[in-house]
Amino acid sequence: EPEVTQTPSHQVTQMGQEVILRCVPISNHLYFYWYRQILGQKVEFLVSFYNNEISEKSEIFDDQFSVERPDGSNFTLKIRSTKLEDSAMYFCASSSRGPGTEAFFGQGTRLTVV
Amino acid sequence: AQSVTQPDIHITVSEGASLELRCNYSYGATPYLFWYVQSPGQGLQLLLKYFSGDTLVQGIKGFEAEFKRSQSSFNLRKPSVHWSDAAEYFCAVGERDDKIIFGKGTRLHILP
Numbered sequence: 001e002p003e004v005t006q007t008p009s010h011q012v013t014q015m016g017q018e019v020i021l022r023c024v025p026i027s028n029h030l031y032f033y034w035y036r037q038i039l040g041q042k043v044e045f046l047v048s049f050y051n052n053e054i055s056e057k058s059e060i061f062d063d064q065f066s067v068e069r070p071d072g073s074n075f076t077l078k079i080r081s082t083k084l085e086d087s088a089m090y091f092c093a094s095s096s097r098g099p100g101t102e103a104f105f106g107q108g109t110r111l112t113v114v
Numbered sequence: 115a116q117s118v119t120q121p122d123i124h125i126t127v128s129e130g131a132s133l134e135l136r137c138n139y140s141y142g143a144t145p146y147l148f149w150y151v152q153s154p155g156q157g158l159q160l161l162l163k164y165f166s167g168d169t170l171v172q173g174i175k176g177f178e179a180e181f182k183r184s185q186s187s188f189n190l191r192k193p194s195v196h197w198s199d200a201a202e203y204f205c206a207v208g209e210r211d212d213k214i215i216f217g218k219g220t221r222l223h224i225l226p
Contacts, residue, residue, distance in 0.1 A: 041218070045213045102146075108158075
């Protein structure tokens with residue numbers, strides 16, 4: 001069964017460093033998303049991406065964040081200068097039918113900023 | 115703005131007992147409704163979804179959910195829980211061309 005894969009599963013980084021979280025969405029999907037879940041809190045929407053551009057972003061997704069689909073298969077989330085409060089589980093998701101419809105989530109990357 | 119409320123933060127049931135997890139939503143139009151499950155240290159797995167049609171939907175692992183428009187609810191049920199059902203359950207709502215919004219989750223504990 002096709003699935004969304006994310007790497008790495010866990011990343012530890014020092015405050016102020018740049019991190020790139022990687023995702024390989026399901027191959028025939030056209031809509032891609034990033035969500036995050038701070039420990040013990042709810043899953044929050046960060047950004048949606050379609051046709052090589054951001055279609056929607058939340059207030060959380062400030063200038064420190066960027067997304068890219070560099071090669072037609074990977075979908076990345078970059079945090080330019082990490083802060084302690086960026087520590088969270090980051091989930092990538094993809095869908096074939098557009099935002100709001102069924103999305104398939106990856107296993108997540110746990111980011112720890114120290 | 116749309117919102118999802120899961121009123122129970124924790125639920126504890128005995129193995130073999132029935133389960134109902136509550137979910138209420140606030141949405142202007144007919145929403146798409148989802149239940150996801152997250153086992154410890156794992157990602158989000160889709161249990162079931164409702165887009166239209168029959169208001170009682172069947173999902174994986176023996177779960178079902180019923181959409182009740184009059185109550186703005188989409189409660190998740192299982193007739194007999196297993197110890198492996200211990201996890202966190204998230205109700206979510208979406209609409210075509212809008213993002214999916216998650217509730218805060220309900221953590222299910224199973225007593226042997």
